[in-house]
Amino acid sequence: MLHKLAEDISFYLITNKVIDIEDRDIYIYGLELLISTLFTSISILILGFLIRDWISAVAYLSVYFFLKSYTGGYHAKHYYECYIYSIFVFIVLIIAKNIIVPIYRPIIGLFSLIFSIIVVFKFAPVTNKNNPKTEEEILKNKKIARRRILILSIMVILGYTVKSKLIDLWLMLALTEFSIAYSILKAKFLDKST
Known part of the structure; x- marks a missing residue:
């Protein structure tokens, strides 16, 4: 279709x-x-609206678009699989954000950021056979991905420091970074088609 x-x-x-x-x-x-x-994207925004958490939907999509095009990561074989995977990851992150005990949210958020930075610096970008890159493009994407993961992580830490009441937003941003790091590891070690 x-x-x-x-x-x-x-x-x-x-x-x-x-x-x-x-x-x-x-x-x-x-x-x-x-x-x-x-x-x-529209489906995720509608889902966010339906569960009365559209800010998390916007946060998820913002981090995803800002970072994933330069880091690479897991690529589904078909568009419908990509759709299901993206919706599934968003739902998992919403559930995780909501079940994490409030006192542990800053610690889990910080762990997510540190883990994501390490993964991006060590393994990004992940190339895909459907979108091959030259050595020059890989090097450029590596630099951009590293800069962007640092910018996002610093923004989350500063945001939490200045406005800790918005912990749900900061945690969602951190968890989305974590999901991208997972996607990188999945593509690098589990999905041999990349």
Whole structure:
């Protein structure tokens, strides 16, 4: 269904002379990614709204988009698997955030940040066979990923220091970093297709 929609859109763009027919396959792939990402993001925002925790949904998506494109990580074989995995991870993080005893939230948040920094510095970026990178691109992504994980982690620590009442937000940001670190490890050691 997603592929068919991307094909239809690309055909429309070709017919209206927006793109060249030679570039059709590239546009189909890009449109599939765009539609899949939009659908997943909107679903997470709706889910966040339905559970009355849209701030966590925005925090999750913000960290995810800010970091994952440079770190790489687990890639599902099909778009529907990616959708299910993304929704599942969001739900797990919401449950984790809500069941962690308040007194332990700062400690678990700090552990999540430290763990994430170590994983990103040691293993990111993870390359994927469907999106190969040159050595130059890998080095560039490594530098950007390291900078971004540090910026996010410092922001979470400073945010908690200045406004500890927002611990739910800071914890969600830290747990999302942790989930990206897990995704990196999963791709590096468990998923041999990358």
